[in-house]
Amino acid sequence: MPTTDELKERIEASIPGAVADVIDLNGTGDHFRATVTAPEFAELSRIEQHRRVYAVFGADIGGPIHALSLVTRAQ
Amino acid sequence: MSTVEQQISEEIQKAISGNEIILFMKGTPEAPRCGFSARTVAALEALGTPFAAVDILPDPRIRQQLSALSNWPTIPQLFVKGELIGGADIVAEMYESGELAEVVGAERKPGAAPEGDANAPLTVENRLN
Numbered sequence: 306m307p308t309t310d311e312l313k314e315r316i317e318a319s320i321p322g323a324v325a326d327v328i329d330l331n332g333t334g335d336h337f338r339a340t341v342t343a344p345e346f347a348e349l350s351r352i353e354q355h356r357r358v359y360a361v362f363g364a365d366i367g368g369p370i371h372a373l374s375l376v377t378r379a380q
Numbered sequence: 381m382s383t384v385e386q387q388i389s390e391e392i393q394k395a396i397s398g399n400e401i402i403l404f405m406k407g408t409p410e411a412p413r414c415g416f417s418a419r420t421v422a423a424l425e426a427l428g429t430p431f432a433a434v435d436i437l438p439d440p441r442i443r444q445q446l447s448a449l450s451n452w453p454t455i456p457q458l459f460v461k462g463e464l465i466g467g468a469d470i471v472a473e474m475y476e477s478g479e480l481a482e483v484v485g486a487e488r489k490p491g492a493a494p495e496g497d498a499n500a501p502l503t504v505e506n507r508l509n
Contacts, residue, residue: 351473352452352466359453366453367443372416373454375469 306334307369312362316341319361330374338374347379389445392434396449396459399432401484404446405456409433416468420456423475429484460484 309327316325316339323343330336339358346354354377359366366373381389396402401424407413409421409431424431436442436455447453450464458465460483465471474480 351470352464355466355470356451374416376473 307337307365308334309337312337312339312370312373316358316361320357321345330372335369335371336374337370337372338376340376340378342378342380344379346377351377385441385445388439388441389449392442392446392449395432395434397462399459400461401429401431402459403431403433403456404436404442404459405433406435406437408435413437414455416454417456420458420468420471423471423480424458424484426475427481427484431484 309329312327313325316327317323320341320343322345323341325342326340328338330338341354341358343354343357346357349357355375358375358377359373362370362373392404403409403417403420403424405412405414405417405420407417409425412418412421421433434442436446443455446455446457450457450459452464452467454467456468456471458467458471465474465480465483471480474483
């Protein structure tokens with residue numbers, strides 16, 4: 306079962322300079338919310354920012370990670 | 381891709397191009413089966429916007445083909461004029477900022493939203509009258 310720390314580490318390892326704050330929405334280890342700030346988001350539309358974060362997890366989204374709610378910011 | 385999957389993909393593309401506003405969701409607008417879908421429906425309904433809805437739950441291949449087409453892994457997915465607007469989080473942000481009203485309302489009532497009132501309270505009345 307994924308943990309908030311694991312999600313945070315994966316996001317920060319995959320997106321240069323990213324800072325991620327991840328919470329477990331239901332305490333069940335499968336519905337998460339991540340607030341992600343990354344410099345490269347300044348170049349991306351909101352939809353591309355979310356795609357970038359989803360891409361970190363690939364097929365895990367909809368698998369072990371049932372839901373990942375996102376808030377993305379350039380700064 | 382099997383023939384059935386191809387057919388599903390084509391049906392999805394037809395639905396997207398044939399409906400100005402279309403929401404792919406879990407459940408129906410009357411009975412959403414997921415909180416994220418429910419919130420997205422609520423935002424659209426708060427704007428008084430008619431929209432088409434497709435329940436992706438009856439067949440897992442609907443979601444697979446939809447995500448392959450849209451390059452978006454989660455449900456719900458809102459499309460306006462053939463373009464993916466986003467999922468529940470983006471729709472919620474756009475609703476709060478007033479962008480959603482502009483995106484879904486501009487085509488239906490051209491020129492109806494006066495310029496320069498971006499700070500006016502977002503209500504159904506001042507968007508749709």
